Amino acid sequence: MRHYRLNDGQVIQIEVSHCKNIYSKLFNLRENYSGSECGMDRFHTPALHILGIALSGLAALAVAIGIGRFAFTPQLPLMQADLGLSLSDGGWLAGANYLGYFAGAVLAGRKGMPAAMLMRCGLWAVVASTAAMAVSGPFAWWIAMRFVAGVASAGVLVGTATVILARLAMLGARRLDGLVFAGVGTGIALAGLVCHAGVLLGMGARALWLALAGLALVGTFIAHKVDVRSEAFRSGISMPAASAGQTSRGMHLLVLCYGLFGFGYILPATYLPSQARLLLDDPALFGWVWPLFGIAAALSTLSIAFLARWPRTYVWAGAQAVMAVGVSMPVIAPGLCGLAVAALCVGGTFMLITLLGLQEARQQAGPSAQRLLAAMTAAFAAGQLAGPIAANFLLEIGWPFSSALWLGSAALLASSASLIHFTYQKSFTRENP
Incomplete structure (x- = not known):
């Protein structure tokens, strides 16, 4: 095997034959590599370099989504008890984050917006806005900080999906995409465990926000081990050309289905801990619901390599059907058992769907x-905004909260049916031109 040594402006070239099976081949690589040009002094072989890229993406998503987006979920019951936050106040804070996520996604889609800058600047913004939640001030301050966290989270997600996944694809390591997106579940689980431990230790909500900011800071330093700004990193990124058979109709369908996914999942994702708290007075018990959600999310993305034999959109549709069951479980089986199943079904599919959707978009x-x-x-952010609005409307006209869960399940099933129909139609057209 040939040996390479990188200078600034060069990239690793790995023969395709050595990348056919990443799990069996990746750690057999033994090229000499000096990683100082990419800010990775601790990684001295291409195998560790590739793994380092994946772990950098994992850490970035753990911070941006696991903490920047979802740390508020286990914090909501604590802020209600400790700071007198009402359920309505919690809804406003959640809505500000969703709106920020939408704004961040729109900003990330602007032509010429550097993906690497979105990733790096977004991480620091998450750390700052999380720490700022511990500051005493008017309610508008918290609204502003949750909005900033939402903007930053969307930027990091788009930046990571663009830069890190493209780099892994270039190095023949696409099977590590699942490891990257396991970062979201890892961040959710860690944030949930920090909040759970804080409750058991008698910590207040403000102290826990600082603890979460510290956790985000550690993750940010890990993510920065790979210098995504360097020319050596950017120059090798090449996106595959779109297939001739792909049309704008397929892209529009992806956007629509992804938006329905956001609408369907947001209610259980936001209110699972609060629902558990209504059923259990013991924080030692209900505090485990959110970490369970995160663990299921992290493990689900690692299954992507085993699901690669089926069409990606079929797997996406099946995962949304499982999520639809989870969304409706608190209605079908009220009680702790139903909530646990909901946490597994929703947590075990929402990041898998995210990964599948973004992979399909790149293709x-x-x-x-x-x-x-x-x-x-x-579109996902718009679905998240529409979910609570629809739920509040149904409550205003006298319908129970369960009706909102049924509506979310219906949206997910409609998205699944659309994906299956489109994939089947595309396959039929290809076989019968």
Whole structure:
């Protein structure tokens, strides 16, 4: 095997034959490599370099989504008890984050927006806005900080999906995409465990926000082990050209289905801990619901390599059907058991769906992937905004909260049916031109 040594402006070239099976071949590579040009002094072989790229993406998503987006979920019951936050106040804070996520996705889709800058600047913004939640001030301050966290989270997601996944694809390590997206579940689980431990230790909500900011800071330093700004990193990224058979209709369908996914999942994702708290007075018990959600999310993305034998959109549709069951479980089986099943079904599919959707976007859009990724993320954010609005409307007209869960399940099933129909129609057209 030939040996390489990188200078600035060069990239690792790995023969395709050595990348056919990443799990069996990756750690057999033994080229000499000096990683100082990419800010990775601790990684001295291509195998560790590739793994380092994946772990950098994992850490970035753990911070941006696991903490920047979802740390508020286990914090909501604590802020209600400790700071007198009402359920309505919690809804406003959640809505500000969703709106920020939408704004961040739109910003990320602007032509010429550097993906690496979105990733790096977004991480620091998450750390700052999380720490700022511990500051005493008017309610508008918390609204502003949750909005900033939402903007930053969307930027990091789009930036990571554009830069890190493209780099892994170039190095023949696409099977590590699942490891990257396991970062979301890892961040959710860690944030949930920090909040759970804080409750048991008698910590207040403000102290826990600082603890979460510290956790985000550690993750940010890990993510920065790979210098995504360097020319050596950027120059090798090449996006696959879109297939001739792909049309804008397929891209529009991706955006629509991804938006329905956001609508369907947001209610259980936001209110699972609060629902558990209504059923259990013991924080030692209900505090485990959110970490369970995160663990299921992290493990689900690692299954992507075993699901590769089936069409990606079929797996996406099946995962949404499982999520639909989870969304309706608190209605079908009220009680702790139903909530546990809901946490597993929703937590075990929502990041898998995210990964599948973004992979499909990269395949369909080719060089325009960043803009399609941003459009899908914006649609997802719009679905998240519409979910609570629809739930509040149903409550205002006298319908129970369960009706909102049924509506979310219906949206997910409609998205699944659309994906299956489109994939079947595309396959039929290809076989019968």
